[in-house]
Every structure is written in C-alpha cells, then in structure tokens.
Amino acid sequence: MSIAFPFDNSYAALPEGFFLRQPPRPASAPELLAFNAPLAAELGMTGEAPPEELAQVFAGNSLPEGADPLAQAYAGHQFGSFSPQLGDGRALLIGEVVDQNGQRRDIQLKGSGRTAFSRGGDGLAGVGPVLREYLVSEAMAALGVPTTRSLAAVTTGDTVYRETALPGAVLTRVASSHLRVGHFEFFAGRRDPARMRLLMEHAIARHDPQADSPLAFLKGVIARQAELVAQWLSLGFIHGVMNTDNTTISGETIDYGPCAFMDAYHPQTVFSSIDRQGRYAYDSQRHILPWNMAQLASALLLLEEDAEAQVEAYTQAVHAMPALINSATLRRFGQKLGIAQAREEDRALLETLLSLMQNEGADFTNSFRAIGDDPAKAEELFSDKAGFSAWRKDWEARLASETDPQTLMARVNPAVIPRNHRVEEALAAAHEGNLAPFRKLHEVLADPFTLSEENSAYAAPPRPEEVVEATFCGT
Numbered sequence: 001m002s003i004a005f006p007f008d009n010s011y012a013a014l015p016e017g018f019f020l021r022q023p024p025r026p027a028s029a030p031e032l033l034a035f036n037a038p039l040a041a042e043l044g045m046t047g048e049a050p051p052e053e054l055a056q057v058f059a060g061n062s063l064p065e066g067a068d069p070l071a072q073a074y075a076g077h078q079f080g081s082f083s084p085q086l087g088d089g090r091a092l093l094i095g096e097v098v099d100q101n102g103q104r105r106d107i108q109l110k111g112s113g114r115t116a117f118s119r120g121g122d123g124l125a126g127v128g129p130v131l132r133e134y135l136v137s138e139a140m141a142a143l144g145v146p147t148t149r150s151l152a153a154v155t156t157g158d159t160v161y162r163e164t165a166l167p168g169a170v171l172t173r174v175a176s177s178h179l180r181v182g183h184f185e186f187f188a189g190r191r192d193p194a195r196m197r198l199l200m201e202h203a204i205a206r207h208d209p210q211a212d213s214p215l216a217f218l219k220g221v222i223a224r225q226a227e228l229v230a231q232w233l234s235l236g237f238i239h240g241v242m243n244t245d246n247t248t249i250s251g252e253t254i255d256y257g258p259c260a261f262m263d264a265y266h267p268q269t270v271f272s273s274i275d276r277q278g279r280y281a282y283d284s285q286r287h288i289l290p291w292n293m294a295q296l297a298s299a300l301l302l303l304e305e306d307a308e309a310q311v312e313a314y315t316q317a318v319h320a321m322p323a324l325i326n327s328a329t330l331r332r333f334g335q336k337l338g339i340a341q342a343r344e345e346d347r348a349l350l351e352t353l354l355s356l357m358q359n360e361g362a363d364f365t366n367s368f369r370a371i372g373d374d375p376a377k378a379e380e381l382f383s384d385k386a387g388f389s390a391w392r393k394d395w396e397a398r399l400a401s402e403t404d405p406q407t408l409m410a411r412v413n414p415a416v417i418p419r420n421h422r423v424e425e426a427l428a429a430a431h432e433g434n435l436a437p438f439r440k441l442h443e444v445l446a447d448p449f450t451l452s453e454e455n456s457a458y459a460a461p462p463r464p465e466e467v468v469e470a471t472f473c474g475t
Contacts, residue, residue, distance in 0.1 A: 003047040003057060005107065007066030007095040011177075014202060017195050019070040024060025024092055025113025025123065027170065029157025031055050033127070033435065034134055034442070036151050039174065043099050043107070043151070058152035058172045060092070060112045067094040071115035075189050076182035076245025077295055079279055084189045086182060086245050087117025090125060093178060104206055106178050107151065110171040126166035127155055128427040131438055133171055133256040135426065139418045139445040140253055145231050146224075147253040149174040167431070175252055177206050181296045182245035188299035196302055203249050214300040215313055222293050222321050224251025229289050230328030233282070234336060235417065236262035236364040240272035240471060242280045247292045258471040261417045263461045264361040265354065271420070273470040286329070290321040335412045336368050337395060338405025349398060352391050356382060363461045365417050371395075372409030415451035416444055416458045420468035 011019070032055040049057070056062040063069065071088035078086075091110045099105050110133075111125025134150040141147050156168040179202075187196040204211050208220040228251050232239065239246070240258035248254050258272035267283035275281070280288060297314040301307040333350050334342025342350075357367055360382050370378035375392055382388040399405045418441070426437040444451070444458045451459055462468070 002049045002053065003045055003064060005064050005066065005095065006044045006046075006097050007064070007068070008098055008104075009066070009068050009095045010104070010202065010205075011072070011093065011096065011106075012068045012070055014198060015195075017073070017192070018199070019072050019093075020116045021068070021070045022092070022115060023069055024063070024094075024109055024170075026061055027059035027154070027156035027158060027168070030059035030061060030154045030170075031157070032058070033131065033153040033155060033169070033430075034150070034438075036138070036149070039149055039151050042101070043097050043105060043174065054152065055154045058109070059154045059156055059170050060094075060109050063094060069094045069109070069112075071117055072178060072183070073117065073186055074180055074182035074245055075186040076180070076243050077185070077292070078243040078245070079275075082185070082189070083245075085117070085186070086119075088115055089118040089121050090115070090123040091173075103176060106173075106175045108173045108175070108178060110173050111156075111168070112170050122160070124156075124158070124160045124168050125170065126160045126162065127153075127169040127430055128166065129257070130169035130171040131427055131430050132423060133173070135423060135438070135442055135445065136256045136259060136418050137173075137253070138442065139448065140237075142446050142448050143235060143414060143417075145235070145237075145253060146228055146251050175248075175254065176250045177203070177248075178254070179203050179206070179249040180245050180254075181247045181249070181292055181299075182243075183249075184296055184299040185244060188302050191302070193302050196299070200300070200303065207250050214303045215310070215317065218293070218297055218300055218314065219317050221249055221251070221296060222317060223324065225289050225293065226321055226324035227251065227328050228253065229285050229325055230332050232285060233329055234332035234412075235414070236265070236282070238262065238269060238271055238280070238282045239285065240270075240275060240280055242285060242288050242292065244292050244295050247289070260420050260468070260471050262364045263419065263467070265357040265364040265367070266361075267354075267358070271468070271471040273472050286322070286325045289325070290318055293321055294318045332412070335408055336372075338372065338399050338402055338409045340402060340405075340408060346398065349391075349395060353395075356384060356387055356391060360384065365414060366459065366461065368409075368413040369415055369459075372406055372413050411449065414448040416448050416455075418445055419458070419462065420471065421462040421466040422458060424468055 032051040069092040073087045075084050076086050092112050093108045114123035130153050134153050137147050137150050151172040151174050158168040160166045160168040211217040246255045260271035262269050269282045270278045297318050304310040330342050379388050426441045429437040444455050
C-alpha cells in the first residue's frame, strides 16, 4: 500500500452497542471519478498512487492500514415520526484522523454495501447522487458553510437498480464527526443512560470540551445549529430532509440528498420530492431545527438524576433558539446589504426587499449580487420600479454610516451557486460517461465569489425549459 492515513480511531474504541464492524462490499471494477488532493493533504494522507490504486482504496477494496470499518447505530425522527433504529444503512466509518490543523476528522465510505442497518436496502449508491454530494458539499465549503467534505468519488463497475439500472459509485466523505441527534435518540429510546453518557462524553471531547453538563452540551449544539441554519437561509439553500438523523452535533451540513438552492425567491419553496407537505421548505427550516433540538433535549434528560426538576431549564434552552436564529439571520442578511452590524430596526429594510423579490419572482442570488455590484442596474430586475426605487433610497441612507459596504457585499454574496439545472446537466452527462461538465462546474464553484466573463453563463437562472421542480434523495 503506497498511501496511508494517520488513523486514530476513538469511536471504534467505544463498547458494544454503538456500532457493528464489517468490511465494505468489494467493487468489481472501480474507477476514479474525482479526488480531492488538497483535502487529502490536509488529512495527513501520505504517499502517492496512480488513479487505479486510488480507486481501489476509495472503493473499499484495499483499505489503508489502521482502517477499522464500522456502521454506526442511531435512531431518528423522519418527517416527524420516530424510527427507533436507523443506523448507517449504506455507509461505513473507516476511521478517524487528527488533521494538519489538529482537528479530529471522520473518513467514511458511502455506498459501500449492505450493513446490519440497511433495513432491506442494498446499501449501494448511484453515480448521480455521489457526484451531486461531491459537487454541492464542496461548493458549500467554498461558500464558507460548515459542511461534510468530499475526498473521493469512484464508480464500482457494478449496477445499482432504482427506477432504472444505474452505474454504482462510492463517495468518501469527511466530517468533524458523523454524530447526529439520532445517535442520542437511539439510546434514549432504549432507556440506556450508561451508553448515553459514554456517547455524550465522546461528543463533548470532540465538539464541546468546555461543556460540563448535559445541559451545557445541549446549548452548544443549539448555538451551532442556529448559526448553520442562518447561513443556509442567507444563501437560499434548502436541505430538503432535515430529519433528526440528518442533524449533526457538530453543526455541519450533512446528507446532500434532495437539497437545492433557490432560483426565484419564495419563502415556501420546496424541491424535495418526498416533502409533500412542505415540512422542510426554505423558510420552515428556521422552525424545524428548534423542533429537532427539542428531541435532543428530551433524549439528554435521561442523564439527569432528577429529570423533572431539569425540564424547565432544558425547555428554556430550546425556546431560546428561535431568537438565536433570528439574530444570526439578521446579521447575515444585513451583511448581504452591506451593513456590518445590523440592528433590529434594519429588519424592516430587509423584509421590504424580500417582499419585492417575492412579488417579482426575482432570482435570490443574482438580486443580492446585483444590488452590491450596481444598484442602478439591479433596478432592471424589478418591474415595480417605484417600489425598488423607494427601497433603494432608504437603503442608501442606511449605508451612509457604513464603511466600504460594497467590499462586504462582494465577500458575502456569491456570484455563482450550484444551480439545480447545472447540477442535473452535469449528472446526466456523467451517466453517459462524460465527466467534462462535472469537472467544469466543480471548477467554477470552487471560487463562488468571483466569476469571469468566460464563465458568466453559470450565474444565469434556468430558462423555463430548464427549471428543476423536484429533487430526489437518490439513495
């Protein structure tokens, strides 16, 4: 083996009941689709290997020394209904490393075959969902959003059967951990405080070393998730499946299934084909995360000697979350308008603009970018010229007390995002064996705040015939 990782596996040291060990399913003819060399270096990967050998490694056929593949056990609320046992049904944590910045990171294979938690599924993944997660997660990282990362994507040479036959693939995913709210629900559902405490101690060591109690730990998770959803909202991002098993303890975005970025602004935008009631619509995300945190709070109460006496404190922590989200959202949207430290009285300015955008069906990303680049030209995006002109007058008056608002706006308003039609175009080509659109889109998204004239088409909203109305989990 010519490549190696400095594995230091702490989750695998936990006792029975947290996971089940098993090897990945062998891939018959793996081929490398993408490899994130800068991330590999950051993780401390040493040695060099040709693409053929990298494909063997990241398909799971030839794991590096020190890997200890296992499927994690967890539960979760899915669209509000509790499932007491979910777990890694098509993923294996192969190990952890302490990276070049001293941060512990998980390395996981996704799509590597059936596990004890597959619940009738085949544990595999198609090339489309794998490349979609690779593209969108790396785009989110470039946008500065806490997220899992993509280290490699390989095709397996095997066929995956969904609605049609698809080429199989495996994604190598990196996270500061894969711990989810559902991990805590798993042990709470089994009334197992001993393992719950071990889990919390493990999570605290990784994410909240200052936390000295279950309540302090809960507040840390709440703070991270409040900041995360504010970032999602400020970028027009819709996760699409915010179940508690897709809500991380670290505050990272995870599981890019039916996710999408809005084109035309509307607060109730839904893309996910399985979210028929709009539970996880764009603006509903700010309400769902407190609900998810309430499930974490309920689980953690199992660790309190006198849970009844602590209910009020836990309830207050969860009930404080909407205010945290509102504050973080106001701050981020204020920056999108060139206001370094937005005040509560600035909220009306933001809401007026969003109302104009909603009435016009204005493009979310391009509207904010245009206002920062050239407010006069931005007016061309609005048919309600009088309304926009009145808003612009109030906005410019507010900016009089700001220093260099245009620089701030250029730094926080992306010129390009992973637009749904561009992503689907790249995936359709990849299914035909053409990776050029995928590679080009990945290149453009790597620097989302600048866009050359040559690549300006990537900022364009979809034409009517290109609009993507529904996205799919793609399992």
